[in-house]
Amino acid sequence: MSKLTPMMQQYKEIKDKHKDSILFFRLGDFYEMFFDDAIISSKVLEIALTGRNCGQNEKAPMCGVPFHAAESYIQKLIENGYKVAICEQVEDPALAKGIVKRDVIRVITPGTVTNSKSLEDKKNNYLCCLYTKNNTAGISYVDVTTGQFYTTDINENIETLIIDELAKIQPTEIICNEELLNNENLTALLSTKFHTYINKYEDYMYELNNSIDVIKKQFNIASVDGFGLKERNGAIIASGALISYLNDTQKISLNHINNITYYSNSNYMLMDISTRRNLELTETMRNKNKQGSLLWVLDNTKTAMGGRLLKKWIEEPLLQKNIIEKRLDSVEYLVNNIFLLDDVRTLLKDIYDMERLISKIVYGNCNARDLISLKKSIGVIPSMKRMLYDTDNKYLQELESSLDDLKDVHALIENAIVQDPPLSTKDGGMIREEYSKELAQIKMAALEGKQWISNLQENERKRTSIKSLKVGYNKVFGYYIEITKSNIKFAPDNYIRKQTLSNAERYITPELKEMESKILGAEDKYIKLELEIFNSIKDSIKNNIKRIQKSAGIISQLDAICSLSHIAYRNNYIKPTINTEGIIDIKNGKHPVVEKVLKDDMFVPNDTYLNNDDSRMIIITGPNMAGKSTYMRQVALISLMAQVGSFVPADEANIAIVDRIFTRVGASDNLAEGQSTFMVEMSEVANILNNATKNSLIILDEIGRGTSTYDGLSIAWAVVEYISNNNLLGAKTLFATHYHELTELEGKLNGIKNYKILVKEQNDSIIFLRKIDRGEADKSYGIEVAKLAGIPDSVINRAKNILFDLEKRDLNNEAAATICSQIEKKKIETGSSSKQVEQISFFNNKGENIIKKLNSIDIAKTTPLDALNILYSLVEESKKL
DSSP states (O other): OOOHHHHHHHHHHHHOOOOTEEEEEEEEEEEEHHHHHHHEEEHHHHHOOOEOOOOOOOOEEEEEEEGGGHHHHHHHHHTTTEEEEEEEOOGGGGGSSSSOEEEEEEEEOOEEEEEHHHHHHHHSOEEEEEEETTTTEEEEEEETTTTTTEEEEOOOSSHHHHHHHHHHHHOEEEEOEEEEEEEOOHHHHHHHHHHOOEEEGGGGGGGGGHHHHHHHHHOHHHHHHTTOOOOOHHHHHHHHHHHHHHHHHHOOOTTTOOOOOOOOOGOOBBOOOHHHHHHTSSSOOOOOOOSHHHHHHHHHSSSSSHHHHHHHHHHOOOOHHHHHHHHHHHHHHHHHHHOOOOOOOHHHHOOHHHHHHHHHHHHHHHHHHHHHHHHHOOOOHHHHHHHHTTOOOHHHHHHHHHHHOOOOHHHHHHHBBSSSOOOOOOOOOBBOOOHHHHHHHHHHHHHHHHHHHHHHHHHHHHHHOOTTOEEEETTEEEEEEEEGGGGGGGGTTTEEEEEOOSSSEEEEEEHHHHHHHHHHHHHHHHHHHHHHHHHHHHHHHHHHHHHHHHHHHHHHHHHHHHHHHHHHHHTOBBBEEESSOOOEEEEOOOHHHHHHHOOOOOOOOEEEEEEESTTTTEEEEOTSSHHHHHHHHHHHHHHHOOOOOOOOSSSSSEEEOOOOEEEEEEOBBGGGBBHHHHHHHHHHHHHHHOOOOOOOOOEEEEEESSSOOHHHHHHHHHHHHHHSGGGGGOOEEEEESGGGGGGGGGGTTTEEEEEEEEEETTTEEEEEEEEEESSOOSOOOOHHHHHHHOOOOOHHHHHHHHHHHHHHHHHHHHHHHHHHHHHHHHHHOOOOOOHHHHHHHHHGGGGHHHHHHHOOOOOGGGHHHHHHHHHHHHHHHHHOO
16 A cells, blocks of 8 residues: 555554554544445445545545434444444644644443443443453453442352353453453353353453552552452452453543442352243343343332342342341331332432433533433432431431432532533533623623624614614624615615625624624633533532442432332232241242233232251142243242342242252253253253252253153153252252152152142143142143144044053053063072072972073063063963963
8 A cells, every 4th residue: 555644644553553443533523434444334334435535546445424423323333243442633623733633532342332322221231351260260340331340259160150140240241361262161151142242351451460550549549458359369350450441441530430349159149041041030031021021020110220229139139138138127118108108209200310420420421411410319319318217117217327418519510500401511501600700701791792783783774774684693704784685775885795695795894893703702702611610510520429329329229129119019919038947938929920911810829838858849740831830930939039128929928048049941952052952951950950059949840851751751750869869958949740750759758749730621621720739640631732722633633542542552561561570570589599499389390381481581671562472371371280
């Protein structure tokens, strides 16, 4: 390529520093893209690809978007997996010597999007850092729109636990080190299970001392120990690398990120990715929608902040009994004081997203209306404090005492910003006149000038006798006097022609230009001073970020508690009792989502009793579609809701704290990982058996159905034995199956109880009663269910005939197997000489031939039909004795 033009050389130098990003290069009122960036962007954004001279007779591919409409284009590139580097002019063009200096002011990535139109109000947008070294890992994640920063470390089973954590976090972007990228198994899991942007961040950023220095500088602290990070090297390294990445991409002082929350997996109930999916905690399996999930039922929060916190609570059920009961007690208090609950919720409706308003102030992309929204939100706090102060609940009182009313911040905005400011900070009119004497003086000068202009039109009409004369203004020519062409001859001598129109002439006068200069100068000064004042107000608010964030966090907690209380009251949920004795005792429990979807009280409630002793496992039999899966899921959801601190859908509930919930419900091919339905099922079972503890709750649905009948039955039987013996002694398990043979285990293995789903047979069909009862089902009703599904009658009738033949054959096979067993027993008994003598004396000498025949049988090679033939011949021969 020939020598580049100075502007294109500047572009190339900047682009070389941001090769992994689409460079938005500011030229006038457009962001332009060149070369490969232009080719990519023109396709993704569906805009025209043109060209621009870049050197001697050479053109560079080019496309561009208007800078004032850039957000939507940037978001589209982000959604398609690209980063966008924003390059702006960084000096005043009027002062530039040669080409204007430009530089990247920010790199926008999936995890650093701040545009409110691109974000869900009640969902965090997490950027995550993963760091692995040998058998340890660190995980850190941050939401730059709220400032919330979390970290943890993992020292065992790191691949499984990383996937489980990410299932909870659901980050939109992941940065990681080289070692993690080289772990083919883990990267395969990340790419198949999460649709997340993953990229490597330079390895030199994952150095312990460097991370410690970065953390100390960001949070202005002397030691990382204060964040609970002492000797938590994995968490320290991941946190330091994440902050460095933010500094590299955001290029501003992120004052709102001012705390790190270290957490341990031992603080919360663990759930793997399958369990979260199967229980549909925050989204449905089929459509990935909130509607139809547990969050959909429980979320009636009034603020975006409260909605995000409630989602986090659902994703992280508690393990500490005292904290669970603290939440439950506050919900109970509000349910019993419904008028207070309604009053508090009415106040919450007037609170904006204070967390994201703060981030807009930090990023510098807020306007005066955002400050008014912040002021209105703060204005609600005093009334809220008064309501909470009079409560008789410890948790609510703690919230009240910790809630800062922020009166000084409210007063600052109230005194400085007009009630209804313009949308843009460049239009003027956002600062109250009384806030600044200088501003008032400038505005007075501008108003006086405009009044002079206003009087000019009337004075000139009288002086010239031209009644159609008018005074106007436009941005190109400034103020002018306009006279129609028919009246040009009456124009005074001091009028200077400025512009000719088709039917009029425009003039200026020396006096008019002098006043124009005063007016426009005053307006420029006014807007410049307003902007200075506005920025100083933002700086003052930045100095109070921690206070505002703390109050926002308390309001979020109150909103989440009020939502749980409102749902409990509206749905007639009850307060569960929490125990640590391993007892789950539910009376008339219901599935919270299915109950809400069904109308006219059609849901049939059911009881559940599990303990650590004689009722550790329930084996459930019954037909498909009868409600086994719904029943098991509802037990899991009721337990989870109780540990969240929510009331539950039941008449009574005594719920044991469980450390983990495991579910294996349904399965499908995972072709991306090369796994069949059965392989997926077995992988999930393996995960449960390898990671469950005696304090876990296990939900198993139709284990072994993905293979042959005997293989599947054998696996299911062995799984039941494994869970019920000392390996997992105490784990509470619900096991639904069509293998009726498993019901034989009640009485043989300690802790197993048989239950069935009741059905009613009527006129060659069945009615599902949806009721769980003791005992085992006597048949599977598969053909009847097929009939209900609409299978043609001819197929149904043929299936019945085949079933009859198969059952008849199985009966014969069972009889034959019994005979073979008896024969084998006799053979064993006659295996020694002493036994032989006994058998000879038993059969007397005439029976020696029969004994010889018994000894000659190879039972391993004897089919059921052979056994029947042998038995027949032996019977016939014995008749001759």
